[in-house]
Amino acid sequence: MTPRRHTYLIAAGLLLTAAAAAAESKFERTVSAEPDGIVTVDNISGSVTVTGWSRNEVEVIGWLGKGVEEVDIDTSGRVVDIEVELGGRSRGWDSNARLEIRVPEGSDVDIEVVSAEVEVEGVTGDVIVESVSGSIEVESRSRVLELESVSGSIEAEGEFGRLDAESVSGRVRVRGTAEEVDLSSVSGELELRVDGIERAELSTTSGGIELDGAIDPRAEIEAESHSGSIELQLSPSASARFRVSTHSGRISNELGPPAKRTSRYGPGRELDFELGGGEGRISIDTFSGSVFLRKR
C-alpha cells in the first residue's frame, strides 16, 4: 500500500467516525432514588453500563444513535424505570443507544436488552439481566443474580447467594463464591471457578461443563450433559458421595476407584464411591460426553 493510499484510508476512517458521532445525540438526566430501590433498564441495541455509587440518585448519560427517539425515565415510589424509546420506523435491532447509568449501590437492577452489551459493576442488590445476543458482564456482591442470554456470553464475578444463568450458545463463566448455582446451556460451555457451593445444577446438551472449587461439605451437585464433557476439579479432602454414569462416554477418576461397565455387552460405565465422610452428594450423567474427576 502506498503512503498516499494509506493517508486516504485514515482520512476516510476519521470522516466516518466523525459522521457517526455527529449522528448521535447526548442525553443526561439525574433523578433521586431510594438507597435500596429498584432500577429497571430497557434498551434493545447498543450498550448498557450500570455502576453502583454511594449517592441516592440515579444518573443516566446516554448517546442516542440511529433509530432512537428518546430515553424515558419514570420514577414511581422505589422504582426508577429507564427505557430507550425507538422511532416509529425502527425495527429495534438496527437501533443504537449507549447508556451509562449510576445507581445507589444497594439497588436491585433489572435490565432487558436484545443485542446491547451489558456491564454491571459495584451493585449489592439483586441483579437480573436478560439479553438475546449481547454479552453480559457482572461484577457484584448480590444475594440473587439471574442472567439470561441466547448467543451472548455471560461472565459473573463476585459473591452471590443464588446465581441462575441460562444461555443457548453463549459461554457462561462464573468466578468467586456462590451458595446456590443453576447454570444451563445448549451448546455453550459452562465454566465455574467457584467456592462455597452448597447446591448446584449444571446442564448442557453439547456444551462442556467445568467446575473447579471448594464445595460445602454437604453440597449437592448435579451435572448433566448429552454429548458435552464434564470435568470436576475438587480437593481430595472434599466429602461427598459420587454417582457417575455415562451411556457411551468414558470416565476418568483421579479421586477414587475406576469406573465399571454397567453391562457386559453395552458401552455404559458407572461409578459410585465416597470421598471423605461422604456427606455431600455429587451426581453426574451424560449420554456420550466424557467425565473427568480431577484432584485440585
Place this chain on the structure above:
Amino acid sequence: MKKDQEPHEPSRDAIRRLRDDPAEGQLPRELSERPEQDLEAWEASDEELVAPEWLNEEVAKLPRSLELPRDLWPEIAPRLVERSGPESRFPWWSVRQAIAALLFMTLGGLLTYLTFLPQLNTTGRGVAEAPGVELSAELASIERRADFALAEADYLRAKEALWSAVYSSRDEVSPVTREVVERNLAVIDQAIRELRAALHADPGNHQLENLLLAQHRTEIDLLQRLAHRSSEI
C-alpha cells in the same frame, strides 16, 4: 391421523374382555383397577384425536401479541412428578398405540401366565414361587413405561403449541438470533434422536429416559424464551 388408518389397534373393549373374562377375580387388585384407569385416560385422550381441533384451539388461546406465560413448565412439571417417566418424540397417535400395545401385551401375557400357571405348578417346572411378586414387578414396569409415554405426550403438546407461537412470530426475531436458535434446536433434535435410538436398543433404561426428558425440557425452555423475547421486539 384418523382412527380408521390404524386397523391393528386393539379396541378398549377387547382389552377389557381380556382383562376381565379369564381372570374372573383372580387378578390382583392393582391389576384389575389400574388398567381401567389407563383405559379411561386413553378414552379421554382419544376424544382429542377424534377432534383434532384440540391443538388448534390450544394454540388459538395464545394471545396474538405472544405474551405467553413466562414459564409454562410449572404447569407441566407437577404432572411429571406424579408420574415417574419421561418422553420421546412420537406423534400423539403413536403414543396411544404404544400404550395400547403395552396394555394389550401385558394383559395377554398375564392371561397366558394365569392360564398355564396351574399346569406349570403341577409339573414343577413353572415359577411356583410368589407369582404375585413377579406380577407386581411386571406391572410396575409396564405402568412406568406407559407413564413415560403419557408424560412424553405432555411435552409434545407443550412443544407443539410453542412451535406454533414461535413460527407465527419468526419474522419478528432478528435473522442472526433465528439462525442461532435454529442451529441449537438442531443440536437438541440430534440429541433426542440419539437418545431415542439408544432407548430403542435398551427399552426402559431409566438413565436414558431421564436424559431424554432433560432434552425435551431444554427444547421447551428454548422455545419459551424465543416466544417471550420475540413478543418484546
